[in-house]
Amino acid sequence: MLRFKVYENGAPARQVDLTGAHLLGPERVPVRGELRFEKGEILCETRSRAAAALAIVWPVKGFGRVMLETPRLLERREPYNLVVELTRGQLMRISLKREDWGLYDYPEGEPVYRAVDAARDLLLEAMTAGDDATAFALAEQALSASVTAGESVGNLHAEAFLARRRTSGQLPPRPIGCRLSLDEVYKAPVAGPIHPQRLPRGFDFVSVPMSWRYIEAVEGKASLAAIEPWVRAIRERKLQLWAGSLLSFDEMHRPAWWSGGAKEYDRLRDAAARHMKQVAKALAPHVSAWEVAAGLHARNPLKLNLEQIIDLTRMAMQVARQAAPKVPAILTICPPWGDYYANDHQTIPPLLYAEMAIQSGIAFDAFGLEIRFGGEGGPRYVRDMMQISALLDRYGGLGKAIHVSAAGVPSAPPCADGSWHGEWSEDVQSQWLRDFYRIALSKPFVESVSWHGLADAGETGANGGLLRGDLTPKPAYHQLLSLREEICAGRE
Incomplete structure (x- = not known):
């Protein structure tokens, strides 16, 4: 059993929120285990005696509540000091990424x-302290300093490589997009033309979600009526149209009429193929990219097995290829972190799924990654920018182009998934957008970034849009325009 001591105000803590906490094994893949809090300690019972890491959403003073990880640790008689180990894990990751990125002799990096x-x-002070309570207090300072320093390392790398990519002319021609939310397209359908303010300037393309649930509300009767006004407006503004989430089984996309499970797989496959062919046939002349399948590895309420998930992925790509052979086909990994796998082993860890899609010979052009925190379809636990940068590197190492198919954070609390640089606000959202886009677009394999949601939806409480509910722009939208002007200078 792994044990972690937790202190609060110099005394053993009385309670700890373990929501989202889980154990990690080799390759940072979640492993089964039972976690509980008793008498000032987090107790972690694993199924084996192999080394494991604890991942937990933790409040970092002066920073926010983010998912952090200890190093992989072996069981021992004495409990570990939780914050000491979280800090040690953070500094180990900083050291690894500095080596990976070669960030040791940049003159502008001295403060970092x-x-x-x-x-x-x-x-070191915390690890050599005379008592556990003092060690915990010093470790809290060290954790805050290490998380902040980690982001500075990530930002230093981003600035250097974004400048290099820009001056060498290697930035993609159409890097900035927006993915409409389901609320915008389906829950408040537009009868007439789309208001111009609903498609403001600054985007190269707009991704429209092709929700099976709404397109085929009644089995066998498909309707694209909700989509058509958006397609017309996007074409009139000479923007590229991307078709998003053609096949997904989360509750926002899965048809309400489907009640079968894995035992009716053949019927499910036929129904999914019919839906995709209908959408592909109607939109193929207008679409610039297909986001073909999204989250099949993680959203598995039908309890499909591994072979069935890979087969559906292959079928979906074949349908898209047949409809428009020259249009890029994107396989979206949503979510890109494997937190969900700790509680549902009938899913597939995200990187394993990505690797299997390549090794199985499935024909697709790029991976899509959803990197957004808060909002519907969660939980999506907040990570710091260095973790985000490292995640992009891991997927970029698979040899496919990367599109960030949905990026986003809320502009107001509450957000149960964590916080970043304080409570969420419009200014914090703008700061997050600035840092994230610069990191993402500094990567040579990232070809585009799409923000999730144009405008807030007052009815559902969604507040992650670039525009407020009345269509007035937030600071994040102005930040996006400023970034676009910087990276596209001289090309328009």
């Missing part, structure tokens, strides 16, 4: 290097 060294010194 000093911040990393200061965080390491604080950790």
Whole structure:
């Protein structure tokens, strides 16, 4: 059993929120285990004696509540100090990424290097403290310093490589997009022309979700009426149209009339193929990219087995290829972190699914990644920018182009999935957009980034849009325009 001591105000903590906490094995894949809190300690019972890491959403002073990980640890008689181990894990990841990125001798990086060294010194003080409570207090300072330093390392790398990509002319020609939310397209259908403010300037393309649930509300009777006004408006504004989420089984996309499970797989496959062929036939002349399948590895309420999930992925790609052979086909990994796998082993870890899609010979052009926190379809636990940058590198290493098919964070609390640089606000949302886009577009394999949701939807409480419910722009929208002007200077 792994045990972690937790203190609060110099005394053993009375309670700890374990929502989202799980154990990680080799390759950071979640493993089964039972977690509970008793008498000031987090107790982790694993199914084996192999080393495991604890991942937990933790409040970092002066920063926010983010998912953090300890190093992989072996069981021992004495409990570990939780915050000491979280800090140690963070500094280990910083060291690995600095080596990976070669960030040791950039002159402009001196303040960042000093911040990393200061965080390491604080950790050493915590590890040599005379008592556990003092060690915990010092480790909290070290954790705050290390998370902040980690983001500085990620931002330093982003600035250097974004500048290099821009000056060498390697930035993609159409990097900025927006993916409409289901609320915008289906829950408030537009009878007439789309208001111009609903498609403001600054985008190269707009992705429209092709929700099976809404398109085929009655089995065998498909309707694209809700989509048609958006398609017309996008074409009139000379933007590219992307068709999103053609096949997904989460509750927002799965047809309400479907009541079968894995035992009726052949019927499910036929119904899914029919839906996709109908959409593909209607939109093939207008579409610039297909987001063919989304989240099949993680959203598995039908309890499909591995072979069936891979077969559906292959079928979906074949339908898209047949409809428009020259249009890029994107396989979306949603979510890209494997937190869900800890509680449902009938799903597939995301990186394993991505690797299997390649190794199985499925023909597709790029991966899509959804990197957004809060909002519908969660939980999506908040990560810091260094973790996000490292995640992009892991998928980029698979040899396919990457499209961030949905990025986003809320602009107001509450958000049960965590916080970043304080409570969510319009200004924090704008800051997150700035840092995230610069990191993503600095990667040589990232070809586009799409924001999830144009405008807030007051009826559902969604507040992650670039525009408010009355269509006035938020600071995040102005930040996006500023970024676009910077990276596209001289090309328009």
